[in-house]
Amino acid sequence: xxxxxxxxxxxxxxxxxxxxxxxxxxxxxxxxxxxxxxxxxxxxxxxxxxxxxxxxxxxxxxxxxxxxxxxxxxxxxxxxxxxxxxxxxxxxxxxxxxxxxxxxxxxxxxxxxxxxxxxxxxxxxxxxxxxxxxxxxxxxxxxxxxxxxxxxxxxxxxxxxxxxxxxxxxxxxxxxxxxxxxxxxxxxxxxxxxxxxxxxxxxxxxxxxxxxxxxxxxxxxxxxxxxxxxxxxxxxxxxxxxxxxxxxxx
Numbered sequence: 001x002x003x004x005x006x007x008x009x010x011x012x013x014x015x016x017x018x019x020x021x022x023x024x025x026x027x028x029x030x031x032x033x034x035x036x037x038x039x040x041x042x043x044x045x046x047x048x049x050x051x052x053x054x055x056x057x058x059x060x061x062x063x064x065x066x067x068x069x070x071x072x073x074x075x076x077x078x079x080x081x082x083x084x085x086x087x088x089x090x091x092x093x094x095x096x097x098x099x100x101x102x103x104x105x106x107x108x109x110x111x112x113x114x115x116x117x118x119x120x121x122x123x124x125x126x127x128x129x130x131x132x133x134x135x136x137x138x139x140x141x142x143x144x145x146x147x148x149x150x151x152x153x154x155x156x157x158x159x160x161x162x163x164x165x166x167x168x169x170x171x172x173x174x175x176x177x178x179x180x181x182x183x184x185x186x187x188x189x190x191x192x193x194x195x196x197x198x199x200x201x202x203x204x205x206x207x208x209x210x211x212x213x214x215x216x217x218x219x220x221x222x223x224x225x226x227x228x229x230x231x232x233x234x235x236x237x238x239x240x241x242x243x244x245x246x247x248x249x250x
Contacts, residue, residue, distance in 0.1 A: 013059065014055060014057040015061060020065075032061075032121075035122045035125075044066055046068060059086070060089070061125070071090060075108055089111065089112070089124055105211065109168070131168075131196050150178055166215065173208055177234070184235045
C-alpha cells in the first residue's frame with residue numbers, strides 16, 4: 001500500500017486505486033496525482049474493502065482481475081455498504097462486451113479496457129466525480145407517475161409505497177425520464193444528459209435501462225413504462241388515467 005502526499009493548492013479528492021500490476025499502478029498514480037488527486041494504492045480486493053471502509057474515498061479505480069477477491073465481487077460489496085454510493089471506475093484487460101456489461105451490472109459507473117490512455121482515465125474520473133458531487137437542483141419537485149414516486153432532493157424512489165434499491169446512475173436515469181415523458185431519447189443523448197459524457201460506449205445505457213426496467217416494470221420482458229423505440233432510442237410513457245393511480249404529475 002502506498003499513499004501519496006496531498007498535493008499543494010488545497011484539499012484533494014482521495015482516490016483508492018486497486019491494481020496489482022505495479023507498472024499500471026505507477027502510471028495511473030502519476031497521472032491522477034498530477035491532476036490534483038490524492039491516490040492510495042492497494043493490490044488486492046480484501047485490502048481495498050478495508051481501506052474503503054476506513055477512509056471513505058471519493059472514488060475507486062478498480063481492476064477487474066485481482067488476486068483472491070476479484071473486482072466484480074469488490075464492486076458488489078462496495079455497493080452493499082451504507083451511505084451514498086461510492087463511484088467506481090473499473091479497469092479490465094478483457095475487451096469482450098459480456099465482461100464490460102458485468103462490470104456495469106454490479107454498479108460500476110464507468111470502465112476502461114486495457115491498454116488504455118492514462119489521460120482518458122483522468123477525464124473519465126473527472127466526469128464521474130462531477131456527476132457524483134453535483135449539488136441537487138434548488139427545491140426540485142417530487143415526480144410521480146402512477147404509483148412510481150421519485151424525490152430528487154432526497155434521492156429516493158418508491159413504487160407502490162416500497163423503496164426501490166437503485167444505484168446512483170439508475171436513479172439519475174429514472175428521474176431524467178420522468179422529467180421528459182413521451183419524448184424519445186437516443187442512447188447517445190442519454191449518455192450526454194444523464195452521464196455527462198460526450199463520448200463512451202452506448203451499451204452502458206442499454207444495461208442501465210434493462211436494470212431499471214427490472215425494478216420499475218410489472219413485467220420487464222414487456223415494458224410499458226420505459227419503451228424501446230426501434231432505431232431511435234427510449235421513451236418514458238406514464239400510466240394512462242386510471243392505471244396505477246393516474247398519470248404523471250408534480
